[in-house]
Amino acid sequence: MLKTNEVNIRDPYIITYDNKYYMYGTRSATTWGLAEGFDCYISDNLEDWEGPVEIFKRPEGFFSDREYWAPECIYYQDAFYLITTFGSKDMKKGIYILKCDEPAGRYKLYSERLTPEDWTCIDGTIYFENNIPMLVFSHSFEDTPDGDMCVLTLTKDLKQSKGHPRKLFSAGEAAWAYPIPFAKEEFGMDGDVYFTDGPCIMKMENGKLYMTWSSWGTSGYAVGVAVSNNGSISGPWEQLKEPIFPVNGGHGMMFKDLDGKMRFVLHYPNDKYKEHPMFTDMLLQDGKLMIKK
16 A cells, blocks of 8 residues: 555646546656656545556557557446547647546546647546537647647547637636746746646536646645636636746546535645645635635
8 A cells, every 4th residue: 555645747637437536646756858658646535546557558569669658537328438648749739539348447548639630639538518528728838829628529439629629728818827947948948838737627516617727836836717607618727826836736626525515636846746636625616716824
């Protein structure tokens, strides 16, 4: 068994199934170089974890060999689907879906590339609006320095996307988001460069749609909140002025625990090879989403 602070992953994602928690994430050790697969961790209390259980291993000749990022699992039509980012030196990063009959079984590539081939896209999440699956993702700063959050409609079998992506908002619209200070040094990009990543979407009891997402803040990696007051994925989206987690942690997600309590998990710290999941309670107060410090 591992304690939570011994699980070395980024981008943690939780589902509950059969009275257990299943946690997925990006392997810290291979985040920034060649990558081989994804793992799952299993718990009944969010403190003690079995694993890692390898749920995907790169097959011989697989098209992607790096940027195995942000796996998110959903249970849908009697199967489990893993929404992932894949990349390689010969293609732009994009969103794909893997499928398995068990939450911690062996997943296989299921979908086509869902995001445009000429776009650099990361961190896909699925939200169902009127029973229609919608893929929300980041159109990354390599293509658009404003850092756009976008949405695509998927076919009901999740194998393909339909139509063209639509922009929901840009990182620069949030008062708490700041340009990446190392854009020139690391990416050779001049001017202000913003990024979005890690979207998570949930409709609350007040009928509004809330999205947690990450960008760069005054104290490094941070998490903020956008609100669609009309409850539609199309928005318009309003940005809360202050981040809910402002210092050196990010890519979080909202979920309800086995007791029905609202929780939030993100990776912290955002220091290479030291990241681990961090859990906290989440509150909706006077229409504002916040986490307990």
